[in-house]
Amino acid sequence: MAKPLASIVSAGLSKFGKREGVSGRELFVEAFKEAMERCPSLDPRKDIQALIIGQMSESFEHQCHIAPITSDWAGLLPTPAVRTEVACASSAAAIRYGVLAVMSGVYDVVLVGGVEKMTNRTTPEATEYLGMAADFPMEQWNGVTFPGLFALMATAHMHKYGTTEEQMALIAVKNHHNATLNPKAHMRKEVTVEQVLNSRMIAWPLKLFDCSLISDGAACAVITRPELARKFTDTPIQIIGSGHGSDTIGLYEREDLTSLMAVYRAASEAYKMAGVEPSDIDVAEVHDCFTIAEIMAYEALGFCKPGEGGRLIEDGVTTLDGSLPVNPSGGLKAKGHPIGATGAAQLYEIYLQLIGEAGDRQVDGCEVGLTQNLGGSGASCLIHIYRRD
Amino acid sequence: MDEEKPLTIEQFYKFIGEKRLMAVRCEGCGALFIPPRTICNRCLSKDLEWVEVKNRGKLITYTVIYVPPVQFQSMAPYAYGIIQLEDGPRIPGMIRNVEPGDIEIGMELIVDFEEEKDGEQEQQGRQGWPRWPRYFFRPP
Ligand SMILES: [Zn+2]
Numbered sequence: 001m002a003k004p005l006a007s008i009v010s011a012g013l014s015k016f017g018k019r020e021g022v023s024g025r026e027l028f029v030e031a032f033k034e035a036m037e038r039c040p041s042l043d044p045r046k047d048i049q050a051l052i053i054g055q056m057s058e059s060f061e062h063q064c065h066i067a068p069i070t071s072d073w074a075g076l077l078p079t080p081a082v083r084t085e086v087a088c089a090s091s092a093a094a095i096r097y098g099v100l101a102v103m104s105g106v107y108d109v110v111l112v113g114g115v116e117k118m119t120n121r122t123t124p125e126a127t128e129y130l131g132m133a134a135d136f137p138m139e140q141w142n143g144v145t146f147p148g149l150f151a152l153m154a155t156a157h158m159h160k161y162g163t164t165e166e167q168m169a170l171i172a173v174k175n176h177h178n179a180t181l182n183p184k185a186h187m188r189k190e191v192t193v194e195q196v197l198n199s200r201m202i203a204w205p206l207k208l209f210d211c212s213l214i215s216d217g218a219a220c221a222v223i224t225r226p227e228l229a230r231k232f233t234d235t236p237i238q239i240i241g242s243g244h245g246s247d248t249i250g251l252y253e254r255e256d257l258t259s260l261m262a263v264y265r266a267a268s269e270a271y272k273m274a275g276v277e278p279s280d281i282d283v284a285e286v287h288d289c290f291t292i293a294e295i296m297a298y299e300a301l302g303f304c305k306p307g308e309g310g311r312l313i314e315d316g317v318t319t320l321d322g323s324l325p326v327n328p329s330g331g332l333k334a335k336g337h338p339i340g341a342t343g344a345a346q347l348y349e350i351y352l353q354l355i356g357e358a359g360d361r362q363v364d365g366c367e368v369g370l371t372q373n374l375g376g377s378g379a380s381c382l383i384h385i386y387r388r389d
Numbered sequence: 390m391d392e393e394k395p396l397t398i399e400q401f402y403k404f405i406g407e408k409r410l411m412a413v414r415c416e417g418c419g420a421l422f423i424p425p426r427t428i429c430n431r432c433l434s435k436d437l438e439w440v441e442v443k444n445r446g447k448l449i450t451y452t453v454i455y456v457p458p459v460q461f462q463s464m465a466p467y468a469y470g471i472i473q474l475e476d477g478p479r480i481p482g483m484i485r486n487v488e489p490g491d492i493e494i495g496m497e498l499i500v501d502f503e504e505e506k507d508g509e510q511e512q513q514g515r516q517g518w519p520r521w522p523r524y525f526f527r528p529p
Contacts, residue, residue, distance in 0.1 A: 123456070124458065127459075138423075138480065141521070142469065142482045142483055143458065143467060144454070144481065145456065147456065148469055202456050203456070252480060253479065
C-alpha cells in the first residue's frame with residue numbers, strides 16, 4: 001500500500017432528514033461542532049487554515065457564496081473559504097482539493113465538507129433544480145429529469161445484461177435495512193422487495209423506492225499532512241488514494257449507456273495511487289442516487305465484472321454481513337441525499353467504520369475503505385480510498 | 390449559404406424551426422456532432438461545417454417520465470428516449486404518437502418538428518427559457 005496523501009483527524013455529520021426551519025449554514029455548524037468535539041486538541045481558529053465546501057445549488061435557499069458564510073458561522077473568520085461544485089459530487093471535490101492543498105504545503109490543516117438544504121422546496125421545484133445538473137440544450141430542454149436519466153441507463157442495462165427490477169429493489173431493501181441502524185439517517189424504515197416494486201412510478205422502470213431521498217444535511221472533516229496527524233488524534237485515518245474522472249454532460253453522447261466511464265477513470269487513478277486492488281476493499285460507500293447506480297458502481301469499481309452487478313446484490317455479497325458491505329450507512333437511498341453534503345457524508349461513514357465507532361452497523365475488522373461520489377448522470381466522479389493507520 | 394451560419398446551438402434550433410435536422414461534420418476526421426461544436430472532441434480539428442442529416446433512427450434506450458420538471462407538468466406522463474440516427478449521431482428527445490407499452494429498444498423512429506403555434510403554447514410557464522422550436526420522435 002502507498003504512503004498516505006493526507007490524514008483525517010476528525011469528522012462530523014448533521015442529522016439527515018427534513019430539518020424544518022434549519023438553514024444550510026446551521027446544518028453545517030451542527031456537523032462542525034461534532035468534528036470539534038471529537039478532536040479537543042484542535043484549536044479551530046488557530047489550526048484550520050482554509051475551508052473548502054461543496055454545495056450543488058444556490059436555488060434551494062436563494063443563497064450563493066456559501067463558503068465565507070459557513071466560515072463565519074463556524075466562528076472561523078478570517079479563515080479563507082471556497083465552494084466546489086460538480087453537481088452531486090461537490091463535496092468529494094472539496095475533499096480532493098483539500099487533500100491537494102495540504103499536499104502542496106501551502107496549508108497544514110484544512111476543513112472540508114459540504115451542505116445542501118432541500119426540503120424547503122416542493123418536489124417539482126427540487127426536481128427542476130436537480131435537473132440543472134443535466135445538459136440544458138438537449139436534455140433539460142426535452143423534458144428529462146434525473147430519475148429519467150438513470151432510468152435510461154437502467155433500461156439499457158436490463159436490455160443488455162438482463163438486470164431485473166427485483167435486483168434493483170434488493171439494493172433499496174439492503175440500504176433501508178442499514179439505515180435502521182444509523183441514528184442520523186433520514187428514513188429508518190425497512191422496505192420489502194414487494195413494496196419497492198409496487199411503489200409509485202417516477203420514471204419507468206424506476207419507482208419511488210428506487211430513488212434516493214430529498215434531504216437536508218451537512219458533513220465535514222478535518223484533514224492534515226500525515227506527519228502532523230498525531231498532534232491532533234491517536235486514531236488518524238489515512239487517505240491513500242484519490243481519483244477524479246469526467247465524461248460528457250450529455251448521456252446521449254456516451255458510447256455505452258451501461259457503463260459509467262467517469263467511475264472507471266476515477267477508480268483507475270485512485271486504485272493505482274493507493275496501491276490496492278478492488279479485492280482489498282473491506283467496506284465501501286457508493287453513490288446509490290438510484291438503485292441502478294449502485295449496481296453500475298459495483299461494476300465500474302471492479303467489485304464484479306460488467307453486467308454482473310445485479311447478481312452481486314442477489315448473492316448478498318454487499319449486505320452488512322456479506323464479504324464486501326456496501327453503504328452500511330444506508331446510502332443516499334435511506335440515509336438521505338442532501339446533494340452537496342453526500343461526498344463528505346460518505347467519508348464520515350468510512351471514517352467511523354475505520355476507527356470502529358459505527359455502532360450497530362460496524363463492519364468488523366475493516367482496514368481499507370472506499371467512497372465513490374458521482375456527479376449528475378456521470379459527467380463527474382470522485383473516488384477516495386482510506387486505511388487505518 | 391449554410392456555411393456562413395454560425396456553429397451555435399441557437400442556430401441548430403433555428404434550423405429545427407425550418408424543419409431541418411442539421412449536424413456539424415468535422416473536416417478532419419468526419420465525425421458528426423449534434424448539437425454543433427467548434428472544436429472536434431476526437432481529432433481537435435477546428436474545421437467543422439453544417440451538414441443536413443436524415444431524420445431517421447433507431448431507439449437505443451427509453452423511459453416514461455411520470456414526475457416531470459415544473460415546465461413539463463401538463464404533458465406527463467411522457468416517453469423520452471435516445472435515438473441513433475442513420476447518419477451516426479445520437480440525440481435525445483420525447484417520443485410521441487405511440488403507447489408506452491408499444492415502445493421497444495431497436496424500433497425505428499423519425500425526427501419530426503413541432504408546428505410553431507404549438508411551441509408557443511408550450512412556452513407558457515417556462516420563465517427564462519429560450520424560445521426555441523422543438524423536435525420530437527415518432528414512429529414513421
Ligand atoms: Zn475530428
